[in-house]
Amino acid sequence: MGEILKGTKDEWEVVIGLEVHAQVLAGSKLFSGATAEFGAEPNSQVSFVDAAMPGMLPVLNEESVRQAVRTGLAVNAIINLRSVFARKNYFYPDLPQGYQISQYELPIVGEGAVEIDLPDGGGKTIGIERLHLEQDAGKSLHDLHPTKSYIDLNRSGVTLMEIVSKPDMSSADEAVAYIAKLRSILRYIGACDGNMQNGSMRADVNVSVRNPGDKLGTRCEIKNVNSLRFVRQAINFEARRQIEILENGDIIDQETRLYDPDRDETRLMRSKEDAHDYRYFPDPDLLPLDLEQSYVDELKADLPELPDIRKKRFVADYGLSVYDASVLVAERDTGDYFDSVAKNRDPKQVANWITGELFGHLKKNDLTLKEAPVSAKKLGELIDLITNNTISGRTAKEVFEKMWRTGSDANEIVESEGLKQITDAGAIEIIVDKIIAENPKNADEVRGGNSKAIGWFVGQVMQATAGKANPKAVNELLRNKLKD
Amino acid sequence: MSVDHKTIQKIAHLARIRVSAEEREELASELSNIFDWIEELDKVDTNDVDPMTSVVQASATLRKDNPNDGGYPKKITANAPEAVEHFFTVPKVVE
């Protein structure tokens, strides 16, 4: 259950719905052939269509449609075989047409659901209301001139999917977990890069509060929140703000607000004050979009394994803990990496290597898995050297470090640096006998029943062999020799 | 149906067209007349009729995802009443 917030008078429950805008990964825009890349010179990725020059007309990008359908399928949603593009009319300098082409009454994707993973290990199902395609707006820059705003239309017309959740979330944790899961799914299927910093994924957060069990309260919409941290902070601030208003006996105005991270507060968005009447109507420049069921079926068959299914498989087939499995499936690359290393190896050991050494090194060097110098194949070979007693676990960590730095593979390093364990029992026995002979007092202690003291001997042997002796073999020999 | 001044004011604002008090008067009466005339449509029974979506009865054609347009910021801003370094400029907006 969601958390209960205590006001000064009452108890309150928060109700959250999210509209996530995800930029579709495509070469060109939703309705024009201009490129959709991030960060170019002003108005250089703009066609006459995007600048709404007189007489220009939109033509739908098939890749945008394909990715929307795939995303719909990935969130277990109904695909509407007929959908209609509509115009949402309002004036704003970064909206050159004076309307945004979006979908209103008949979106391309209908109801669906997403399972979220909560920090306490629990889960929850969050309903998806709909998913529709729409054009992104351009960018207004307000700080380049004292009395002017500058308009760059590079983003104008880029494909966005708006994924609307049901108001099923009741805490900032759930909202954050929902966005994280959605992001994971989008990245799995390659529909969106999920980069919140660049704005290719952002959320409008609808927040209302109510006394537990009451009907829904009036909501406020916080626009364009662009990080998980800000989503959390915005929700927490907004809930407190609304509770305070209600406990003072006032009412909430339904309004559009902005989250200001510098002040950690939400404030009324002035430019949206009167934008209540969008005069939606079907865009007469575009015909209805009709999809064949067979097209949808093909896309469905081509979807990769999705994180929830993969997680279940990792638990069932590899015997991983739910926690380890969740960590390993969050990114598709990690899951793929794990799958390829874990094949015919000890899954638990592989999981530990990935979440321990590998993740640690990635984080320290600020690299993605794709950039890692140690490939799945190489990590697998390293683990094999442990399994077949060529090196010890401790040596393996040193080898990993060297692999990371040089890009060489494990066998080369072990070979060239002479790190191979001494497994020849005869060679180890000579050393063991020598140390026992030199330390009769300690040997007597062990023989007298102090089994812990055997550890001291192990340490001495390892030191004498520069760590290359097989610890298992050393242990066995010592136990035999020091039997009373 | 009569369209009052308040409605004219609201519509003019939505359409971003300044109307003077005098024009408001004229528009109210003209639009009232036009909507009276349009009321004729109430006589048509449209139960169970689908609204027209397109006269050509076809569905959307899709474009291949080829990035083959744009890259001419000069042309984009060539006709602008005001532009600076390929940006359009407008009076400062407060969000």
Next chain:
Amino acid sequence: MILTDLTIAEARNMLNAGDISSVELTEAHIRAMEATSSLNLFITETCEKALSKAKESDTQRLSGNQGKLEGIPIGVKDLFCTHGVMASAASKILTGFTPCYESTVTKNLWDAGAVMLGKTNMDEFAMGSSNETSYYGPVTNPWQRANEPKVKLVPGGSSGGSAAAVAARTVMGALGTDTGGSIRQPASFCGVVGMKPTYGRCSRWGMIAFASSLDQAGPLTRTVRDSAIMLEEMAGYDAKDSTCVDIGVPEYEASLEKDVKGVRVGVPKEYFLEGMPEEIRSIWDQGITWFKEAGAEVVDVSLPHTKYALPTYYIVAPAEASSNLARYDGVRYGIRIEGKDLQEMYENTRAEGFGREVRRRIMIGTYVLSAGYYDAYYLKAQKVRTKIAADFRNSWKTVDLLLTPTAPSAAFVQGEKMNDPIAMYLNDIFTVPASMAGLPAISVPAGLSSDGLPLGLQLIAKPFDEELLFRGAGILELAANFKEKPTLAA
């Protein structure tokens, strides 16, 4: 021989035979433009460009590789964007706007060798039926009443400049656009042939939008054959317009060789209006007789929702226009009138930039789409539109063509209807229904009114059956034998 009296077909044959050059032909028309300058036919004249293009055409012809309209001088309604020439839509708001792109339809014409003499005057954003809403002033019809020659008449609209220029012999043909009758009604008023193709036949790309679901480009010419020649070059699939239909363009000119024996011509009884001028009725009867004499079968039909077409149109077209014209905001092109802030800048720019009729229609359109009125007006209108289209579909079971008058009157006096919007809107009563259903239709001059003014008859055909439309129009043209020339022609 007067070069400006030639039809496109005649000129083409003489050019091909080497009897005349395109430069001569173009120069003759430039002189005609000067002689008719008082009619205010053009917003922008492009005589120099025309001459250099004519020279190129003459060279091209020598190579034996000429286009079908090689060297033919024409006018282009100022609603089409042509590269490097101002496109104004006859609106103040687009003052100085010079597109860096070429509309598909004009490109097709230039590819066929046509020569542009200039951008013709029109109603602002194609909104009007008299060419009096132009920011560049009204166009005067080259026709005059026999008994009142001093009275200035309107050419109809919105393609008034194009129709009048063709009638006045200043261009051999002209491009127009038709949303609710904007080619056919001025064609009727000016005694020329005006043709609106099936919605989707010609690309709308680069044509400044008025009402997207209705707008369609079409030719204005002096003969049906010229109309067929022009449309054949204009039409065709364009991947840049999602509503453009991908079916082949037939050889329209060739279709004129066939007769109409056995063709079923429908006469819709709902077009008989009470109080309709007697001469309109009698010209219609005349048309019926001509078809019977040509061996067609004339059939009475009913299109019960005809009378709802006009009010439906005045919901749908303004609704689409209110949205299409939102882009004229003073930011990226055209004029800007400053204000104390952004909102004032928008409101000042649009109040000053748009003329009265355009503002009125934007207001109507905004209203019918606004919260609480959408269902009652816009949705209702689109449902009625479905019924209007169904009426036509029904009629095609029994007929192949429909014959109606084009307009309820002959050309009227300038200023007469400017203060009565509904009276002005009623001009399109016979042309709007076919527009609402996206059907091809043509107006052919059929005779003169008692005042000596031209009157047109309209034929409507099934979607994409322009061939039969031209055949039928050819029969009317032949029978009417309309040879009169307006008094103010060059």
